[in-house]
Amino acid sequence: MSEKVVLYYFNGRGKMESVRWLLAVAGVQFEEVYLTTSEQFDKLVNDGALLFHQVPLVEMDGMKLVQTKAILNYIAGKYNLYGNDLKERVMIDMYAEGARDIMDMIMVLPFTPPEKKQGQLDNIQLKVKERSLPAYEKALTESQFLVGNQLSCADVHLFEANLMLEELFPTILSTFPHIQAFQKRMKAIPAIDKFLQPGSQRKPPPDDVYLSTVKTVLSYLFK
Numbered sequence: 001m002s003e004k005v006v007l008y009y010f011n012g013r014g015k016m017e018s019v020r021w022l023l024a025v026a027g028v029q030f031e032e033v034y035l036t037t038s039e040q041f042d043k044l045v046n047d048g049a050l051l052f053h054q055v056p057l058v059e060m061d062g063m064k065l066v067q068t069k070a071i072l073n074y075i076a077g078k079y080n081l082y083g084n085d086l087k088e089r090v091m092i093d094m095y096a097e098g099a100r101d102i103m104d105m106i107m108v109l110p111f112t113p114p115e116k117k118q119g120q121l122d123n124i125q126l127k128v129k130e131r132s133l134p135a136y137e138k139a140l141t142e143s144q145f146l147v148g149n150q151l152s153c154a155d156v157h158l159f160e161a162n163l164m165l166e167e168l169f170p171t172i173l174s175t176f177p178h179i180q181a182f183q184k185r186m187k188a189i190p191a192i193d194k195f196l197q198p199g200s201q202r203k204p205p206p207d208d209v210y211l212s213t214v215k216t217v218l219s220y221l222f223k
Contacts, residue, residue: 005030008044008057010217012210013203014107015068016056018100020202021160022072022153024195026079032201035217072096076153083152091147092154095139099157102132106164110206125169133176140178144185151189159186167205 005023009016011034023030035041035055044050049057051066058065061078065071076082076092083089105124112120136158139146146154162183165172173180186192195202 003061004059006059007032008035008049008059009055010035010210010213011203012206012213014056014206014214017203018068018103018157018160019056019058019071019075021156021195022075022079022081024201025151025156025189025191026075026081027191028075028079030201036213038217038219041217069100072153072157081151081153081156083147088148088152092152095136095146095154096157098132098135099154099161102128102161103157103164106168109168110211121168125172128165129172133173133179136182137176137178140182144182155182155186159183159192 005028007016007019007030009032011032020030041055044055044057045053049064051064054066056066056068056071058071060074065074073082083092102124105120105127109117109120109124136146143149145151146158159182162173162179173183187196194200
């Protein structure tokens with residue numbers, strides 16, 4: 001069974017970025033195959049690698065893993081980032097889903113028509129400040145981590161979501177002191193500090209090249 005972990009996706013963030021983050025925090029090295037043509041995508045489909053004809057695709061432990069949540073949960077479970085019991089796991093899932101809701105809203109922004117983008121930005125900021133961040137601020141009031149007394153995938157996803165929010169709204173965490181402290185603690189973790197450094201496999205915000213590539217590879221979605 002191959003120990004090599006290979007990620008199949010675009011050369012950009014998208015849904016694969018959380019996978020990259022979790023693998024990096026777990027200390028797992030991985031390779032990437034970047035999709036640039038529709039022919040590459042069609043070959044993966046025709047070879048049976050994409051169960052539901054969708055990426056991300058992760059080759060790991062002799063399996064071809066698809067569906068982002070399933071991939072993330074597998075990695076979290078394998079590398080002790082998924083709590084100690086079912087009660088902790090369901091809490092981790094709730095906090096993780098909340099963070100992914102934030103990231104999903106941000107992910108669609110580059111594909112939003114220019115005339116609608118400001119409205120989307122305003123909507124994200126309102127929802128996050130009134131719903132999401134207060135919930136995380138409360139959870140972090142009495143603990144360094146969201147669930148239990150150890151790092152979990154929910155912490156990693158929240159950290160990633162907060163970084164994405166700060167790219168759009170630089171002062172958005174200013175009224176959430178416990179989240180600010182959480183961000184500092186997370187940055188001090190060696191694996192995270194390493195992933196934040198230039199030259200890592202962390203991807204920058206999407207640009208026009210990324211958008212064009214996605215539209216080319218998934219041309220059937222943009223007809």
